[in-house]
Amino acid sequence: MTWLITGGAGYIGAHVVRAMTEAGERVVAYDNLSTGIAERVPDGVPLVMGSTLDGQRVADTLAEHSVTGVIHLAAKKQIGESVERPLHYYRENVEGLRVLLEAVTAAGVSSFVFSSSAAVYGMPDVDLVTEDTPCVPISPYGETKLAGEWLVRATGRATGLSTASLRYFNVAGAARADLADIGVYNLVPMVFEKLTENASPHIFGDDYPTPDGTCVRDYIHVVDLAEAHVAAAHALRAGPGRRLTLNIGRGEGVSVREMIDHVNAVTGYDRPPTVTPRRPGDPARVVASAGRAATELGWKAGHDVQDMIVSAWEGWVRLHPEAARK
Numbered sequence: 432m433t434w435l436i437t438g439g440a441g442y443i444g445a446h447v448v449r450a451m452t453e454a455g456e457r458v459v460a461y462d463n464l465s466t467g468i469a470e471r472v473p474d475g476v477p478l479v480m481g482s483t484l485d486g487q488r489v490a491d492t493l494a495e496h497s498v499t500g501v502i503h504l505a506a507k508k509q510i511g512e513s514v515e516r517p518l519h520y521y522r523e524n525v526e527g528l529r530v531l532l533e534a535v536t537a538a539g540v541s542s543f544v545f546s547s548s549a550a551v552y553g554m555p556d557v558d559l560v561t562e563d564t565p566c567v568p569i570s571p572y573g574e575t576k577l578a579g580e581w582l583v584r585a586t587g588r589a590t591g592l593s594t595a596s597l598r599y600f601n602v603a604g605a606a607r608a609d610l611a612d613i614g615v616y617n618l619v620p621m622v623f624e625k626l627t628e629n630a631s632p633h634i635f636g637d638d639y640p641t642p643d644g645t646c647v648r649d650y651i652h653v654v655d656l657a658e659a660h661v662a663a664a665h666a667l668r669a670g671p672g673r674r675l676t677l678n679i680g681r682g683e684g685v686s687v688r689e690m691i692d693h694v695n696a697v698t699g700y701d702r703p704p705t706v707t708p709r710r711p712g713d714p715a716r717v718v719a720s721a722g723r724a725a726t727e728l729g730w731k732a733g734h735d736v737q738d739m740i741v742s743a744w745e746g747w748v749r750l751h752p753e754a755a756r757k
Contacts, residue, residue, distance in 0.1 A: 432542075432668060433457040435498045437483055437531065438505035439476075440467030442612040443546070443599075443653060447502060448476060449606060450657035451664065459496045461489070462505065471610060483527035489534040500542035500668070501535055502660055503528065506575075509616055510550065513572035524575035528582055536590045542667035543583060544660060545596045549649075549678070551577040552598075554714035561720040562598070562676050569712050580676065587674055593667040600649040600680035600719050602656055604739035611746020618648075619740060622691055623747045626700045627754040632691050636709030639716075645687040647716040649680040652734035652742075662728035680719025681732040690736070697740045698754075 434451055438444040439460025444467065451458045452473060460472045463482045472478045477496065481488035483505050492498070506524045507513065513520040528545075535543060550573035551566045568574045580596045587594040603619045605611035615624050622632040637644040659679045667673055685693075691704050725731050748755045 432499040433459065433496055434500045434502055434664060435459050435461055435493065435496070436502045436504065437461045438467065438503075438546075440464060440469055440471050440478065441504065442610070442614070443602060443656065444504045445471035445610050446606055446653045446657040447504065447660045448472060449610070450654075450661050451502075452476060454661045456661075456664070459492065459498065461492060466614070468613075483531045484523070486530045486534050489531055490538065493534060493538040493540065498538065499540060500544075500664060501531070501540055502544040502546075502664065503531060504546040506546065508548075508572060510570045510572045513570050513575070517571040520571045520575050524572075525578050525582070528579050532582065532586050536586060536592060540592070541671065542593045542664065543587070543595075544663050544667065545579060545583045545594065547580055547596045547598045548573065548576045549598050549600045549680070549717055549719065551580065552717065554712070555717060558716070559682065559718055559720040560678065562678055562723055584674060584676075591672055593671055593673050595663040595667055595673070595675035595677065597659060597663060597677055597679050599656060600651050600678070600717070602653050603650050604652040604654065604734065604742045605746045606654050606657075606742070608745040608749040611743060611749070613750060618687065618690055619694065619743050620747065622694045623698070623744065623754065626694070626698060626702060627751055631702055631705040632694075634687050634691070634704045634706045635713060637688070637706045638709075641686060641715055643686050643688045646713055647684040647686045647718060649683065649718040650685055650690075650736055650739060651680050651732055652739050655732040655734050659724065659728065659730050662730040666728050675727055677724045677727060678719040678721055679724060680721050682719055682721040684716060684718040685736055693736055693740050697737070697744055
């Protein structure tokens with residue numbers, strides 16, 4: 432098979448490209464480079480520049496490279512921005528997916544893996560989130576991911592396309608320093624940024640009903656996440672007509688305060704956090720039940736929080752050498 436990986440020059444996408452090629456798969460990366468970096472794509476892997484909204488470009492790429500499977504990661508993904516620009520997010524994430532699926536089904540592609548998100552659950556009031564937990568997204572971003580799952584599932588039922596929707600939890604870490612996340616949108620790089628500025632990291636609320644009062648989340652190493660995509664791709668190839676919806680997490684909760692303590696220990700800084708008011712819409716606890724992924728894919732996360740922070744810090748220092756402690 433040949434797999435087209437949309438968003439293949441992005442942070443997660445580049446790790447998926449790497450994992451798929453290391454698994455012996457033929458891969459083509461497709462990216463508009465709005466946030467992706469061409470240098471992340473390994474030598475020998477074709478990189479096609481284009482948008483998923485460009486149906487003809489997608490169709491030509493599928494035909495030229497005889498693509499038989501697609502892993503779709505290209506999307507807008509900032510929750511706050513989605514609140515400010517909902518029409519933009521629906522166009523990029525939902526219409527872009529519709530155009531892509533139209534080309535995919537016309538080309539006779541047999542397998543489709545969709546990058547979804549734990550944001551589809553919204554604010555679940557459960558200890559562990561299973562795939563059967565009601566989905567009540569609270570942001571346009573989460574809505575577009577849930578709508579994307581519906582669209583993927585419906586297309587699979589109608590056409591026989593094998594599909595998997597992978598609901599990522601909080602992604603961190605890097606396989607190598609040059610593949611690290613360069614954005615400052617998630618907790619770990621946000622803490623790195625504050626420490627580099629000799630400022631205190633922020634905790635948004637410490638009065639939640641959790642053991643230390645701060646929000647609890649499930650963190651997944653990007654290398655483990657990439658391996659989950661390989662496992663999903665193989666499962667779809669082995670089982671034509673499959674319809675999978677799976678949580679991709681470790682099933683372990685870590686509080687914001689605990690993460691900041693880990694970051695201080697790894698980086699050599701010792702800067703206590705500053706507590707600020709809660710952010711609207713932050714649930715107290717969102718932790719995955721990852722059992723279904725283990726059953727369906729034979730996949731389980733192998734990296735811990737320490738691995739995530741150490742590898743992420745190496746990438747941060749590569750871009751911000753002033754951050755390194757002497």
